[in-house]
Amino acid sequence: MTERVRAQYEAYPYPPRDPRDEAKRLIEGSPSHLLEINHYVFAGERDFRQPFRALVAGGGTGDGTIMLAQHLADRGCPAEIVYLDVSSAARSIAEARARQRNLTNIRFMTASLLDLPALSLGPFDYIDCCGVLHHLPDPAAGLATLAGALKDDGGIGLMVYGALGRIGVYHLQGILRQLAADEPDSARLDLARRLLKQLPASNWFARNPFLGDHLNVGDAGVYDLLLHSQDRAYTIPELTELVGSAGLAITGLIEPWRYEPTSYLTDGALLKRVASLGWLERAGMAESLAGNLKVHICYVVKADRAATAVAQPHDPAMIPVLREGSGIDSAKDLRPGGALTARAEGVEARFALPRRAGPILARIDGRRTMAAIHADLAAGEGARLEWPAFKEEFDRVYGVFNAVNKMFLSRDSNR
Secondary structure: OOHHHHHHHHHOOOOOOOHHHHHOOOOOOOOOOHHHHHHHHOOOOOOOOOOEEEEEEOOOOOHHHHHHHHHHHHHOOOEEEEEEEOOHHHHHHHHHHHHHOOOOOEEEEEOOHHHHHHHOOOOEEEEEEEOOHHHOOOHHHHHHHHHHOEEEEEEEEEEEEEOHHHOOHHHHHHHHHHHHOOOOHHHHHHHHHHHHHHOOOOOHHHHOOOOHHHHOOOHHHHHHHHOOOOOOOEOHHHHHHHHHHOOEEEEEEEOHHHHOHHHOOOOHHHHHHHOOOOHHHHHHHHHHHHOOOOEEEEEEEEHHHHHHOOOOOOOOOOEEEEOOOOHHHHHOOOOOOOEEEEEEOOEEEEEEOOOOHHHHHHOOOOOOOHHHHHHHHHHHHOOOOOHHHHHHHHHHHHHHHHHOOOEEEEOOOOO
């Protein structure tokens, strides 16, 4: 990472966070939610009662670090999380957030992920690298460094910028470099804000409604979006190539429904042709159809274990787990044969649910296995419900709720 990038995050730690807010809520997201990690990296089989080592490579002001540390502490997991970032200012904020939560499972270090070979910190069960690779002069070298610090059965959670959803950003970055490449930050920020007020309605940035989150968080957001000195974005094919260059493979894209053309298309002739494509080909097509994916969040593992890394609803002993809330609450508003609606940045998709979706969801409590849910449902109906009929409806419920990132699978209730 260049000295100019390091200086940016010293002056403008991103995202802006107030450690006092930890008393009010835990910021949760993707990647690095523990349910996602278990599902997309460890096939739902990870025993978090055993020691677990994680690296947050480019921890910033601490969102991913604090979430993962809190999740592991809540599980009683004997874990060590190594936080690594080039900015001492960002690290100070992350450390203050950890103190607010009395988290003692984090080791804070100020360094670049490119320093990992010299630091000899690995190997790690899991690595978080969120919003970092696209700021490196050589992202492929950075990812290869991370792969070298990963255990053979471990995985990485990545976030990189999405090219299509950031249309307009790089045009404005180019304009601002032409106008004020080497002036003080205060002057450059002033020019950026002036430029935003003067954009014609036809400008690509002005026509892109998906970028307001950066502009709503003060100088740090404006700087990160429009004045960054090292910044690139990826399409799905480019991301697939980047991951492959490090001997890794993608196991999941978050949220899955946004990466399926069937979320946007209904024409039978089109869908028939889509069905013949591989899943990453479909993901690339969905990106082009939607046009609103400004980031790509994915989980990756070493290529030789990609086929077995993701949890599947094949074993009746698997436990379905909801990301948040209870199954009873999720079932309340569902009518037999109803649908679930997903929305994301201007796009809406409806997913049909089977007749027993409500009763199935109401029995998902993070402890019952698929087999136990089946038995309870069959007993409650007062008639014999055969496993194949139950499984067909369960698979449809699971498929929809996993696609919208609300349901995962685990081997037991302690994992």
